[in-house]
Amino acid sequence: MRTFTPDELALCDGRDGRPSYVACDGTVYDVGESFLWRRGRHMAEHEAGRDLTEELAAAPHGADLLELCPVVGVLVAGA
Amino acid sequence: MAKVAREMVEKAGVNVDQLLELLVCNAAAELTTFYYYTILRVNLIGLEGEGVKEIAEVARIEDRNHFEALVPRIYELGGKLPDDMKEFHDMSACKPARLPADPTDVTAMLTVLVEAERCAVRGYTHVCNLTAGKDHRTYDLSLAILNEEIEHESWFSEFLGEGPSGHFMRRGETSPFVSKFLR
Numbered sequence: 001m002r003t004f005t006p007d008e009l010a011l012c013d014g015r016d017g018r019p020s021y022v023a024c025d026g027t028v029y030d031v032g033e034s035f036l037w038r039r040g041r042h043m044a045e046h047e048a049g050r051d052l053t054e055e056l057a058a059a060p061h062g063a064d065l066l067e068l069c070p071v072v073g074v075l076v077a078g079a
Numbered sequence: 080m081a082k083v084a085r086e087m088v089e090k091a092g093v094n095v096d097q098l099l100e101l102l103v104c105n106a107a108a109e110l111t112t113f114y115y116y117t118i119l120r121v122n123l124i125g126l127e128g129e130g131v132k133e134i135a136e137v138a139r140i141e142d143r144n145h146f147e148a149l150v151p152r153i154y155e156l157g158g159k160l161p162d163d164m165k166e167f168h169d170m171s172a173c174k175p176a177r178l179p180a181d182p183t184d185v186t187a188m189l190t191v192l193v194e195a196e197r198c199a200v201r202g203y204t205h206v207c208n209l210t211a212g213k214d215h216r217t218y219d220l221s222l223a224i225l226n227e228e229i230e231h232e233s234w235f236s237e238f239l240g241e242g243p244s245g246h247f248m249r250r251g252e253t254s255p256f257v258s259k260f261l262r
Contacts, residue, residue, distance in 0.1 A: 035174040043172060043205075044100035060201035060208070 002073035004028050006051065009075060013049030014040020020048040023075040024056055024063055030070045051075060080157040084216070088156065091213035098209060098217065099158035102149055104172035105202050106160070109146035111168050112195055113139055115176040119191065122182040131185060131238055133248070135192060138231040140253050142199075145224045148260040152220055173198035189239050196232035203228055223256040 004012075004021070009028065014020030020032035020040045031037035031048060040048035046055055056063060089095050116139035123132040153160065161167045168175075176195040179187035203225035210218040233244035254261065
């Protein structure tokens, strides 16, 4: 399983053709194919390339919807 | 733009630009759902499909009403709809409620319908949470829409056998909660 540091994840922001990945509870998901994550943004508030664990806690849905997206790696602490 | 109305919302601590983007995304979801529900409705035929057609039609009309009710609030707060309809479609807060591969599969049709309503329930709950006690007019509007979306969800859920909705379908009226914003 590929590992991502926060800095590496930040490069996967869905802009300018870059992949669109988000992390939650240590797992990194590819949201690039999701209609609701176009251009690396979701519902005006959330951006790809970030650990959304805390933001998801305040969202009107749980991790179950995120888990529909492919897992591409795990998030590890930065250097 | 209602300048003071916007100032009051900003002073209450709401990020108005972010709220506006959310409202436009939700308006896009309503109008696109109206479009996709039109296709679903005309395909609800046969012994099973005809039984669902009337509530699908009510949900379709009420979703259009939600779009109509949201638009004035977007402009009051200084926002606007995109010039490009395609861009507007792609901003939708919910994925397209497309016709299932087998339109004669009424369970598949109901699943599309209930998932669309569940997306809307999540979306308006979120807008209510963001605006409660801060932006009274947007909260009032979002709550009215939420009330109708919850009823839509429960109708379709009931048809899917997930349990009783606890209330009847509309009787000759539409948008009992949102109509005050349409006058």
